[in-house]
Amino acid sequence: MSTATDNRRKAPAGERVADWADGRLGIYSLAKANMRKIFPDHWSFMLGEVCLYSFLIIILTGVYLTLFFHPSMNEVVYHGSYVPMQGMRMSEAYKSTLDISFDIRGGLLLRQIHHWAALVFLAAMMLHMMRVFFTGAFRKPREINWLFGFLLLVLGTFTGFTGYGLPDDLLSGTGIRIAQGLILSIPLVGTYISMFLFGGEFPGTDFVARFYSIHILLLPGIMLGLVVAHLILVVYHKHTQFPGPGRTEKNVVGMPLMPVYMAKAGGFFFLVFGVIAAIAAIATINPVWAMGPYRPDQVSTNAQPDWYLGMSEGIFRAMPGWEINIAGHTLVLGVFIPLLIFGLVLTAMAVYPFLESWVTGDKREHHLLDRPRNAPTRTAFGVAWLVMYGVGLVNGGNDLWATHFHLSVNSVTWFVRITFFTAPIVAFIVTRRICLGLQRRDRDKVLHGRESGIIKRLPHGEFVEVHEPLSQDQLFTLTSHEQPKPLELEPEVDENGVTRKAGASQRLRAKLSKGFYGEGTHIPKPTAEEYHEITSGHGHH
Amino acid sequence: MSSQEIPEENLPSTQGEAHAGAVATADPFADPGLPPHEHRIQDIDERAAKRSERVVAMLFVLSMLATVGFIASYVTLPVDKNIYVFPIGHISALNFALGLTLGVALFCIGAGAVHWARTLMSDVEVADDRHPIEASPEVKAKVMADFREGAKESALGRRKLIRNTMFGALALFPLSGVVLLRDLGPLPGTKLRKTAWSQGKMLINQNTLQPLRPEDIQVGSLTFAMPEGMKEEDEDFQNEIAKAALMIVRLRPENIKDKRELDWSADGIVAFSKICTHVGCPISLYEQQTHHVLCPCHQSTFDLSDGGRVIFGPAGHALPQLRIKVNDKGFLEAMGDFAEPVGPAYWERG
CATH class of the missing domain: 2.102.10.10 (Rieske [2Fe-2S] iron-sulphur domain)
Incomplete structure (x- = not known):
């Protein structure tokens, strides 16, 4: 005791570990900024979480699968435990997939979780992007994060496709064959890309091994980096929030990361994982044993890609078979044009934030979300895009529509050929009108109150419904959105009499801006005067 | 449960009252500020909070049991046993048992954590300030000055020979990588014919x-x-x-x-x-x-x-x-x- 110079109580072990780490990593400064970071609450904000968690589930189960899968196209004769296939020639890739499914305990479960999680991942990304799009969350400062998300969607699609091809069963091989046919249609370089990708003619003996390294290393590696960058930006920008009382562009209202969101978000990971595991227990997906090994001269009917390629599949099915032969060369337009359209439909997504900011001239930061009805033109664009996507998706299963609804596959295809172009236009117009209708309803609600459902009989016998005035919270929420004015071209002659012609791009921009914000694109918000006039009481109802 | 059972002293005095700090203005659409916190039953009644605690604990226990069930299924069920499950049909017993026990084990952890967060952790909404992403003009000026200084010290603009040869070298070396890809496959030739x-x-x-x-x-x-x-x-x-x-x-x-x-x-x-x-x-x-x-x-x-x-x-x-x-x-x-x-x-x- 005599040697003790420090009488202070020794810090608890956890604190000492944290001190040690802080001296090397500076974790206290990090925690100061982030441990009690505020996240706003809304059910739609969890869609992004579903993406993140299904991605993690895919990685976890994928690593397990690599322990047993043999990415080899060496041919072997099957002598495993699945009796119907015994004695058949197949690639080692297919054989090891059968082994995972029939011999390794839990192998089938993890294979199915992996596949289901991939479908959920892509679906959640689409829904998450829809949420971000329709609420305008992609606006400054989040355009780059929108692009990261977009890249994740594209790379996720390719990763899904390369994974789909790995088991080397009849269905996956057919999918790869189709992709090879698409590659061949690329002018000038198609055959070269195909030969280089497959190490010679299709199918060759290389593609499983090559797709394997692309599927488990190259693409997921890039995606992991993008996911991390995406999350860092979410934290850095702080989450967007819906407008409401006390919520401004300058604050973020919600609950702290620790403990609420640690528990909620951490718990949500387990919820997503649990649900996908249960689905994998009861719903068989990709039963490779039912298809048999791949043979380029065999096919199963009702061949369908995974859902996220259904739209591209649909436009390949819808396109008429145009081919132009000139000077000993073939332009395979019937295949190449859908390939371009698919690229364009995706690119439209990527560039939209930049297009909107250019057209509207809006370069401010936005942290308050739009309600979709209050941005009718954007909402209409989004719905038009979705309708186009949906029509393509329908045609991706045109054979199934035909057989299930007793239609002619030709009529289904013709229907899609026409509606692929017309339905988005109709959807655009209808959506804009619906948005205006909803705006009108908001206006009525603000000025006349909520319909209470109470019928009152007046002394002279008239029946009226009592309208209940909204609270100030509600009034504020319904009226706080902006109603921007379209950009005006600067006058051609300025105040000094100097003529200045607006360039073509300026004129286009003004025109588009008018389309976005001009006449007929919004219902004027009620003003305080209108409100006072109506509520000052003249026996109205 | 009815409100009579809640001890008087636990009842909030502010619940449902006007906003704290709300400013009365002539503008009916003015921002009234953050709404007051609405108490949950668990905030004011300890017995309800106890019930929530028990629910959370029960979910966690259920998860433990499901994990035990997972291990038991793994050990006991033969890999090739098929069973009939209505309405799914004939499926692998092992896959079914493993998937459901794993699903329950995971789901219960998640449900427990979320229930805990929703009923027992604070649900008071607080506001945090945002700061503009863009740097202030002073910061920007400093960075630009530093950059100019660094650029000047590198002499990259002045010593054009260095600059041009460096760009040349950097532009050329990726060609090695491209060349290396040549042996990915043969040239098409007439193979497809x-x-x-x-x-x-x-x-x-x-x-x-x-x-x-x-x-x-x-x-x-x-x-x-x-x-x-x-x-x-x-x-x-x-x-x-x-x-x-x-x-x-x-x-x-x-x-x-x-x-x-x-x-x-x-x-x-x-x-x-x-x-x-x-x-x-x-x-x-x-x-x-x-x-x-x-x-x-x-x-x-x-x-x-x-x-x-x-x-x-x-x-x-x-x-x-x-x-x-x-x-x-x-x-x-x-x-x-x-x-x-x-x-x-x-x-x-x-």
């Missing part, structure tokens, strides 16, 4: 592996064939069958509309490439009455009685026909390779 068919090769039935005789093929049946001498064990079998696969039908000669098709047939038997000219799926659906064949991948439809012409769908050109005859031993044999490349069109096809 040739198949395993040649003059005198007999048509071998894919199912029986026997040479085909004309009498083996009836009107209305679809037969698949490959060239004589090809074996499944061959190293390049997959590549060759991907081009050489053949479908054979018999038509009544008077039903053949195309003159060349008739010339290239033998006893009304016509042989067409099985590989779709759209993107290469094997065609497998045959309509006996109309002699149309349909590709199951993208529904391209070809008329085998009219030179394999495309009558619907995305395929861009007719199915190539193989010229056949009956040889002196009475077997069907090819009179050469296909006259044009089989399968999907490509730039060099012409």
Whole structure:
């Protein structure tokens, strides 16, 4: 005791570990900024979480699968435990997939979780992007994060496709064959890309091994980096929030990361994982044993890609078979044009934030979300895009529509050929009108109150419904959105009499801006005067 | 539970009252500020909070039990046992048991954590300030000054020789990487133009592996064939069958509309490439009455009685026909390779 110079109580072990780490990593400064970071609450904000968690589930189960899968196209004769296939020639890739499914305990479960999680991942990304799009969350400062998300969607699609091809069963091989046919249609370089990708003619003996390294290393590696960058930006920008009382562009209202969101978000990971595991227990997906090994001269009917390629599949099915032969060369337009359209439909997504900011001239930061009805033109664009996507998706299963609804596959295809172009236009117009209708309803609600459902009989016998005035919270929420004015071209002659012609791009921009914000694109918000006039009481109802 | 049971002193005094700090203004649409916190039953009644605690703990215990069940299923259930589960049908017992126990184990952890957060952790909403992303003008000025300083010290702008040679070196070295990719595969050459068919090769039935005789093929049946001498064990079998696969039908000669098709047939038997000219799926659906064949991948439809012409769908050109005859031993044999490349069109096809 005599040697003790420090009488202070020794810090608890956890604190000492944290001190040690802080001296090397500076974790206290990090925690100061982030441990009690505020996240706003809304059910739609969890869609992004579903993406993140299904991605993690895919990685976890994928690593397990690599322990047993043999990415080899060496041919072997099957002598495993699945009796119907015994004695058949197949690639080692297919054989090891059968082994995972029939011999390794839990192998089938993890294979199915992996596949289901991939479908959920892509679906959640689409829904998450829809949420971000329709609420305008992609606006400054989040355009780059929108692009990261977009890249994740594209790379996720390719990763899904390369994974789909790995088991080397009849269905996956057919999918790869189709992709090879698409590659061949690329002018000038198609055959070269195909030969280089497959190490010679299709199918060759290389593609499983090559797709394997692309599927488990190259693409997921890039995606992991993008996911991390995406999350860092979410934290850095702080989450967007819906407008409401006390919520401004300058604050973020919600609950702290620790403990609420640690528990909620951490718990949500387990919820997503649990649900996908249960689905994998009861719903068989990709039963490779039912298809048999791949043979380029065999096919199963009702061949369908995974859902996220259904739209591209649909436009390949819808396109008429145009081919132009000139000077000993073939332009395979019937295949190449859908390939371009698919690229364009995706690119439209990527560039939209930049297009909107250019057209509207809006370069401010936005942290308050739009309600979709209050941005009718954007909402209409989004719905038009979705309708186009949906029509393509329908045609991706045109054979199934035909057989299930007793239609002619030709009529289904013709229907899609026409509606692929017309339905988005109709959807655009209808959506804009619906948005205006909803705006009108908001206006009525603000000025006349909520319909209470109470019928009152007046002394002279008239029946009226009592309208209940909204609270100030509600009034504020319904009226706080902006109603921007379209950009005006600067006058051609300025105040000094100097003529200045607006360039073509300026004129286009003004025109588009008018389309976005001009006449007929919004219902004027009620003003305080209108409100006072109506509520000052003249026996109205 | 009714509110009478809640001890008086726990009842909030502020609940439902006006906003703290709200400013009365003439503007009915002014921001009233953050709404007051609304208490949950767990905030004011300790018994409700206890109940929540028990629910959370029960969920966590359930999860533990499910994990024990997972391990027990793994150890006890044989991997090849199938069971009937209504309404799914016959499924692997092990997969079913492992998946459900794992699902329950995970779901209960999640449900417990979320219930804990929703009922017992603070649900008071607080506001945090945002700061503009853009730097202040002073910071920007400092950075620009630093950058100019650094650029000046590097002398990159002044010593053009260094700059240009460096850009040259950096631009050239990735070429090594590009060159290294050359051996990914051979050049296309004429590989896509040739198949395993040649003059005198007999048509071998894919199912029986026997040479085909004309009498083996009836009107209305679809037969698949490959060239004589090809074996499944061959190293390049997959590549060759991907081009050489053949479908054979018999038509009544008077039903053949195309003159060349008739010339290239033998006893009304016509042989067409099985590989779709759209993107290469094997065609497998045959309509006996109309002699149309349909590709199951993208529904391209070809008329085998009219030179394999495309009558619907995305395929861009007719199915190539193989010229056949009956040889002196009475077997069907090819009179050469296909006259044009089989399968999907490509730039060099012409």
